[in-house]
Amino acid sequence: xxxxxxxxxxxxxxxxxxxxxxxxxxxxxxxxxxxxxxxxxxxxxxxxxxxxxxxxxxxxxxxxxxxxxxxxxxxxxxxxxxxxxxxxxxxxxxxxxxxxxxxxxxxxxxxxxxxxxxxxxxxxxxxxxxxxxxxxxxxxxxxxxxxxxxxxxxxxxxxxxxxxxxxxxxxxxxxxxxxxxxxxxxxxxxxxxxxxxxxxxxxxxxxxxxxxxxxxxxxxxxxxxxxxxxxxxxxxxxxxxxxxxxxxxxxxxxxxxxxxxxxxxxxxxxxxxxxxxxxxxxxxxxxxxxx
Amino acid sequence: xxxxxxxxxxxxxxxxxxxxxxxxxxxxxxxxxxxxxxxxxxxxxxxxxxxxxxxxxxxxxxxxxxxxxxxxxxxxxxxxxxxxxxxxxxxxxxxxxxxxxxxxxxxxxxxxxxxxxxxxxxxxxxxxxxxxxxxxxxxxxxxxxxxxxxxxxxxxxxxxxxxxxxxxxxxxxxxxxxxxxxxxxxxxxxxxxxxxxxxxxxxxxxxxxxxxxxxxxxxxxxxxxxxxxxxxxxxxxxxxxxxxxxxxxxxxxxxxxxxxxxxxxxxxxxxx
Numbered sequence: 001x002x003x004x005x006x007x008x009x010x011x012x013x014x015x016x017x018x019x020x021x022x023x024x025x026x027x028x029x030x031x032x033x034x035x036x037x038x039x040x041x042x043x044x045x046x047x048x049x050x051x052x053x054x055x056x057x058x059x060x061x062x063x064x065x066x067x068x069x070x071x072x073x074x075x076x077x078x079x080x081x082x083x084x085x086x087x088x089x090x091x092x093x094x095x096x097x098x099x100x101x102x103x104x105x106x107x108x109x110x111x112x113x114x115x116x117x118x119x120x121x122x123x124x125x126x127x128x129x130x131x132x133x134x135x136x137x138x139x140x141x142x143x144x145x146x147x148x149x150x151x152x153x154x155x156x157x158x159x160x161x162x163x164x165x166x167x168x169x170x171x172x173x174x175x176x177x178x179x180x181x182x183x184x185x186x187x188x189x190x191x192x193x194x195x196x197x198x199x200x201x202x203x204x205x206x207x208x209x210x211x212x213x214x215x216x217x218x219x220x221x222x223x224x225x226x227x228x229x230x231x232x233x234x235x236x237x238x239x240x241x242x243x244x245x246x247x248x249x250x251x252x253x254x255x256x257x258x259x260x261x262x263x264x265x266x267x268x269x270x271x272x273x274x275x276x277x278x279x280x281x282x283x284x285x286x287x288x289x290x291x
Numbered sequence: 292x293x294x295x296x297x298x299x300x301x302x303x304x305x306x307x308x309x310x311x312x313x314x315x316x317x318x319x320x321x322x323x324x325x326x327x328x329x330x331x332x333x334x335x336x337x338x339x340x341x342x343x344x345x346x347x348x349x350x351x352x353x354x355x356x357x358x359x360x361x362x363x364x365x366x367x368x369x370x371x372x373x374x375x376x377x378x379x380x381x382x383x384x385x386x387x388x389x390x391x392x393x394x395x396x397x398x399x400x401x402x403x404x405x406x407x408x409x410x411x412x413x414x415x416x417x418x419x420x421x422x423x424x425x426x427x428x429x430x431x432x433x434x435x436x437x438x439x440x441x442x443x444x445x446x447x448x449x450x451x452x453x454x455x456x457x458x459x460x461x462x463x464x465x466x467x468x469x470x471x472x473x474x475x476x477x478x479x480x481x482x483x484x485x486x487x488x489x490x491x492x493x494x495x496x497x498x499x500x501x502x503x504x505x506x507x508x509x510x511x512x513x514x515x516x517x518x519x520x521x522x523x524x525x526x527x528x529x530x531x532x533x534x535x536x537x538x539x540x541x542x543x544x545x546x547x548x549x550x551x552x553x554x555x556x557x558x559x560x561x562x563x
Contacts, residue, residue, distance in 0.1 A: 056443050057459060124476065129483040138437045139484065140469045223442070223470035234469055244442040244472045247329070247357045253444075 029265065036258030043252070048259060054225040054241070056253040063260055065227045069235035070267065072142055072228055073217065074210040077149035081210075082203055084150070085157030089199075092158065093165040094187055112155035120219035123148045128220055135232050140222030143231040148216050153206035160205060164198020165191060196282045204275040211268060214239040238264045321537040326354040327361020327374035328446045330492050331526045334393060335374055337557040338545055349537055358446045362387070365529045371538045373529040376446035377453065388533055392545050393526040393559035396493035396515040397451050400478070400500040402485045407431040409504040412521065415455055418488060421465035426486065438468040439480050439489035447474070450524040451490050494558030515560045526559060 040048050043061045051062015092104055123144060132139030168191050176186040192199075214237075222234020223244060242257050242264075249257050325335050332355045339351035356364070358375045362383060365373030379389050399415055401407060407429055410418075417423035418436055427433035441448035448464075456462045471477045477489040482499045489500075493510055496502055502510050505522060514520035534542050544550045551561040 124479050125483065128480070132484060138439075138469050138487070140480075218472055219476060223472070224467055226467060234467070236470070244470070245444050247355065247360065247444070249444060250359050250363055 032258050032261045032265065035255055036260075036262045037255075039252055039255035039259040040262070043256065043259075048256075049263065052227075054236075056245070056249070056256065059252075061252070061256040061259075063238065063241070063263055065225050066236050066238045066241050066260070067263065067267065068227050069142070069221075070211055070237040070239070070264070072231075072235060073145050073149065073221065073237055074207060076142060076146035076231060077153065077210050078203065078207060080146065081150040081153050081157055081206060085154050085202070085206070086161050086199060088154075088158045089161035089165055089202075090187060090192065093162045094183070094191065108155045108158055111151065112159075116152065116213060116216045117219075119148050119152055120216035123216060123220035131232075137232050138222060138234065140220060140224075140234045141232045142221065142228050142235045145217050145221040145235070145237075146231075148220055149210045149213060152213060152216065153209050156209060157202045157206045160202030161195070161199045164195040164202065167198070168194045197279050200275060200279045200282065204272065204279070207271060207275070208268065211237075211264075211271070212239060214243045218243060238267070321349045323349065323351045323372065323538055323541055324354070324370045325351060325372045325374060325528075326356055326364045326370040327372075327529075328358040328376035328526070329355040330376040330395065330446045330494075331361075331374035333494065334526060334554055334557040334559045337553055338550060341553050342541055342544060342550075349541070351541070357444055358449070359444065361529060365531050368531065371530065372534075372542070375527040375529055377450045377524050379527060379529070386532060388530050390528040390530075390534075390542050390546065391525045391562060392528050392542075392550075393554045393561055394515055394523055395526055395559050396510045396520055397447060397454060397490050397522040397524065398493050398496050398502045398510045399488065399490050399505065399522070400481050400496070400502055401488050402481055403498075403501050404485045405431060405501065407503060408501070409507060411506050412455060415505065416457070416462055419451075419456060419464050419468070420462035421467075434486040437484055437487040438465050439477055439487055440464050440468040440470055441477065441490075442470050442472045445472075447490065447492055451522070454522045454524065455490075492558075493560070512555070512560045523560075 039061065043051070048061055048063060049067075050064050051060065052064055053060040053062050054066070088104075092101055096104065127144055127147060128139040130139070131137075131141060131144050135141075135143075172190050172194055173186055176190040177183075181189070217237050218240045221237060221240065223236045223240055224234040225236050225241075226233065228235045238260050242260050245253070246257055323339075325339065332353060335353045339353050343349060343351055354370075358377065361370070361373035361375050362379075363373075364370035365387065375389070376395065379387070399410065405426070407426060410429060414423060414429050418429070419438055419440070421438075423429060424436055425433055426436055441451075452458065452461070452464065456464060469480065471480055471489075474491045474495045477491055478495065478497075478499050481487045481489045491500075493512075493515065496510075504510075505520065508514050508520045510520050510522070515523045528542055528545070530538060530542075533539075545554070546562070554561045
């Protein structure tokens with residue numbers, strides 16, 4: 001076989017592997033739309049998206065409380081995880097002595113390696129009773145779910161943010177220190193602003209995990225279809241809705257669950273677009289190229 | 292270069308042919324697929340296991356999915372036996388033969404520390420419907436009742452609604468009730484909360500939670516079998532048309548004393 005054919009085969013082979021993931025995603029999206037579309041037509045677009053009641057046995061398919069539920073759980077967990085994660089990343093990248101880092105890093109890696117069902121079971125057995133004793137109610141709540149999610153997305157935020165902070169060119173830091181700034185001033189005014197695009201990426205990744213998380217949420221969120229009026233109310237997320245009922249659903253109910261998936265895809269797309277906008281807006285282009 | 296490709300292709304062919312022979316060899320076995328109700332699943336698994344031990348040439352696979360899946364998969368032929376955990380509705384039963392293999396009771400459970408041990412059907416309906424919200428109204432020490440229910444489509448939930456809440460047009464289960472998607476999650480939720488109430492299958496009852504008497508009748512195999520405990524449902528095996536061949540042999544064995552002994556062992560209530 002000549003070198004040209006070798007080259008040709010390898011090129012095409014690499015192209016195939018690259019394109020296969022695109023094809024898979026396209027197929028999945030087509031399938032979800034194919035299965036979900038009949039429900040949206042049957043129920044009506046506005047009744048589906050803005051309907052307040054989800055009761056398949058009575059023919060009511062409204063996902064609005066679940067859209068709010070998903071957003072609320074994700075938002076609340078980001079509110080807790082982002083400051084925690086970013087400060088932890090700054091500590092690990094800039095301040096922690098080598099020994100400390102050697103303990104912290106494997107700990108965080110372990111945290112990200114724990115399967116979500118274990119988080120969920122831990123939440124159900126330990127956290128739910130604790131929340132009930134502390135705050136009353138049933139213990140199944142948005143707050144409980146968000147706390148579990150916070151722990152789950154923390155490793156992603158820390159590790160990606162830490163990489164971003166570490167990849168800030170050392171000239172920046174050296175220049176700042178040479179001008180007489182303290183270490184903290186350098187972190188606050190030079191290193192962190194330069195690392196912001198990477199930090200935003202870490203938040204996007206964390207958000208993606210949070211909004212897509214299913215099993216742990218099912219076990220601790222209470223799964224009540226309602227718009228929460230306080231963070232102690234039980235809620236149902238879009239993902240939970242699909243997972244809980246998929247086993248039984250037939251007919252319109254089955255299609256409605258796929259339609260729930262369509263809503264979820266669009267929500268993630270919108271959030272990704274917003275996050276990417278900030279990512280590019282904050283890009284630093286000083287000195288050696290951009291970060 | 293060329294030789295490498297040829298050797299690679301030959302090895303690939305050998306693997307494919309080998310794999311084909313291995314899997315095709317298994318075809319001599321009789322295969323029975325069971326799918327459906329998650330409540331029937333543990334019983335069906337035990338039955339399948341015991342049957343396969345006695346009949347090594349029969350391979351039985353048991354899958355869950357829910358009663359609706361059981362009916363659907365037997366209708367479209369993807370399963371030989373569909374399992375179903377409530378009475379079959381008339382409009383669903385066309386072309387389907389059903390075999391009642393066992394009975395099961397739905398047990399209303401509370402926390403072990405709860406002093407309430409007896410409820411009437413009306414009180415149970417009131418609690419799950421949201422009309423009774425405090426334990427003091429049913430003879431307990433005061434505390435807000437935390438209702439825990441199962442998800443829409445669950446066989447246990449359907450049975451509970453039709454047996455306690457008065458069916459689909461009866462009282463609806465409290466909208467703000469916490470929804471748990473498995474028996475184990477319901478049990479753990481009730482175990483962890485002194486004010487919680489939930490419902491599970493008799494087969495899954497253990498020391499984690501306390502079963503309450505309904506209208507003075509303690510749920511047990513005895514009271515379910517003789518019909519005095521009212522919250523009960525049948526476990527059905529469904530087949531398309533009449534069962535035949537290996538499937539019929541299996542169902543006959545399940546209904547025999549030997550099979551019924553295993554039903555009992557699995558925690559369900561055997562037919563007489």
